[in-house]
Amino acid sequence: MTELSPIPMATRDDTPGFARGWYVVAEIADVPPDALVPLAFFGEQLIAYRDEDGAFRVADAYCPHLGAHFASFDGRIEKGEIVCPFHKWRFSAKSGKCTAIPYTKVIPPQAALTTYPTREFAGTVMMWWDPSGGAPDYDPSDLRDTFADRTWIPYAEKRKEGRAPFRDLFENLFDTAHIEQLHKSVGLPQIDAVTRTAWGMQVDYAPSAEQMFPIGHMQFNFSGISFVSHVVLGEGFGFIQNVSATPIDKERFQLHVRMYISDTGSKEMNDMIGGAFVQRVLDEIDQDFEVLNFKKHLKRPLICAGDGPIMRYREYAGEFLPA
Ligand code: FES
Ligand SMILES: [Fe+2]
Structure with missing residues (x-):
């Protein structure tokens, strides 16, 4: 007998992309201070972390320099900065902006993490997803x-x-x-x-x-x-x-x-x-x-x-x- 297995989603539901909204991506306890936590949602690779004020943040996991995954090798968060494992560019955990490059003083002005609106809500970390890049237009309710x-x-x-x-x-x-x-x-x-x-x-x-x-x-x-x-x-x-x-x-x-x-x-x-x-x-x-x-x-x-x-x-x- 053939075992039942789901056929690809494209043949079961052709909705393009994902719905706009607030989504739970972690429990608060999953993201301790000073941790860079890799996440995989929306077909993307993401990282979750806390900034120096303890606020939760979610960003794209790939460094804008040459695309290293921030949570690979010795990638880390250190003194409020995310340090890329590849060439050790540093990014402010709060603003996402690149703060230092070890081998040049000239920081490209657009060097920044791609961040998503993030909030702590009902014991969880939630991120906002909008395929058209819009800002959150509602608050979740508990x-x-x-x-x-x-x-x-x-x-x-x-x-x-x-x-x-x-x-x-x-x-x-x-x-x-x-x-x-x-x-x-x-x-x-x-x-x-x-x-x-x-x-x-x-x-x-x-x-x-x-x-x-x-x-x-x-x-x-x-x-x-x-x-x-x-x-x-x-x-x-x-x-x-x-x-x-x-x-x-x-x-x-x-x-x-x-x-x-x-x-x-x-x-x-x-x-x-x-x-x-x-x-x-x-x-x-x-x-x-x-x-x-x-x-x-x-x-x-x-x-x-x-x-x-x-x-x-x-x-x-x-x-x-x-x-
Ligand atoms: S890929 Fe991140 S610093 Fe080069
Ligand atoms: Fe049911």
Whole structure:
């Protein structure tokens, strides 16, 4: 029997380039002070580091001089400067400008790192990607700030590589029919309202009493189509997961999930609730990937009654995707 393997993305999704937006590229702890951390996203080689003020930065990994990879050989960050391993040109970690060349005093005026807008956000390092080079035009949103009356405890962090057509990944959350059919969940919560926000889209669900946990409130907050914060609140429990997906190249993306539970005051209770939620969510993600990793993006899907607001999501996603 032939084993199922995904065919090249160009034949499953011909979207040119990657969507504009804020993307998680690292956990804060992955980028300690004085480290030059190599990253591979958007089909590019990048480096992440902190400048002398501790602010996170992401730059193109290739030196503008002759193209050495900054993180190769003895490439390093030293006294607030990135030192290229090849001819030891130095670049300010803060401004990106070349500050010194060991064998000449004449620094070419355009000698600088190619940097990307970068921010620390919700325990992660995020970078802004825009295929047309535009500046960030929205801020990501973390629902822990909205539901700040509770104490949110970090419970788990997971990363997983996927091969789904990137643009269809979060569409899955609007595909309400698959929740019963694929995940075999019962007492499916119904979408109550879909609202455009300044940074993206908010989806509220009607309360459901038939779930594993009786849910009082459930909401997804999208920031573009690269980050979503999801809250589930009930009597005596609360769960937030922040999920982001960052293209590695045209074929693959990295899913990054940070899960928080609201402190019940008891460690045993926290572990019981956290463990159950996390397991459930991770199982569902695994199930989704069993199908999504092999699917094709259909431009004209055959939608029927009961399918959920999939086309509404597509309209929204189109605002961030290159045409
Ligand atoms: S390639 Fe970087 S200093 Fe020459
Ligand atoms: Fe799913």
